[in-house]
Amino acid sequence: ETGVTQTPRHLVMGMTNKKSLKCEQHLGHNAMYWYKQSAKKPLELMFVYSLEERVENNSVPSRFSPECPNSSHLFLHLHTLQPEDSALYLCASSLGQPGSYEQYFGPGTRLTVT
Amino acid sequence: AQKVTQAQTEISVVEKEDVTLDCVYETRDTTYYLFWYKQPPSGELVFLIRRNSFDEQNEISGRYSWNFQKSTSSFNFTITASQVVDSAVYFCALSEEAGANNLFFGTGTRLTVIP
Numbered sequence: 001e002t003g004v005t006q007t008p009r010h011l012v013m014g015m016t017n018k019k020s021l022k023c024e025q026h027l028g029h030n031a032m033y034w035y036k037q038s039a040k041k042p043l044e045l046m047f048v049y050s051l052e053e054r055v056e057n058n059s060v061p062s063r064f065s066p067e068c069p070n071s072s073h074l075f076l077h078l079h080t081l082q083p084e085d086s087a088l089y090l091c092a093s094s095l096g097q098p099g100s101y102e103q104y105f106g107p108g109t110r111l112t113v114t
Numbered sequence: 115a116q117k118v119t120q121a122q123t124e125i126s127v128v129e130k131e132d133v134t135l136d137c138v139y140e141t142r143d144t145t146y147y148l149f150w151y152k153q154p155p156s157g158e159l160v161f162l163i164r165r166n167s168f169d170e171q172n173e174i175s176g177r178y179s180w181n182f183q184k185s186t187s188s189f190n191f192t193i194t195a196s197q198v199v200d201s202a203v204y205f206c207a208l209s210e211e212a213g214a215n216n217l218f219f220g221t222g223t224r225l226t227v228i229p
Contacts, residue, residue: 004158042116043205043219088157099209099217102149105159 003027006091006106014114021076021109023091030096032074033103034066037088049074081113118208120220127196128228135191135223137206148189149207165189196227
């Protein structure tokens, strides 16, 4: 275990549903990330939080809404998703300034949008 | 253009063989960081190594070794005496300077070690 947990591990939702993904890190890190991993595509960085402030939003559609209430928790709120949003969503954390330090990943949430 | 290229999509080797995974990167920055991650079937990426652009020393950790060549913009990863537990997808990644928006992953190489 890397010290980063994600729940749920699997999620099936309809296009009109609202759901949330949760990530928790037990490593005392200051930065947290959301990634999307689709088949045969590079990992896509979605959001970055550093010291609980969002520092990056890589042109992610508004149907994905992140929340970082404290340095240990990160949420991804989902609403009115599309089938092409089906993917593995990975959370990660790092000790210091994003990009300079290695990231520790959670096991991911496998999301299927029907 | 891709910042990180892993040309080998899939590799299969027989157990105990050596295997090298290629990674070529592209950047104009003088300060950058390179990473390798392993993603086993369980899904979570596991950090293997970080190398900064000023440290070209090759590194060895057990059966793993990394060859960083700035002249060819490559950061290759070799596993010696491969084992079935090495079967996974391996990702190379580049971070330019210390920027949150400059994190780039390659598409990964799926390694299968056949017993």
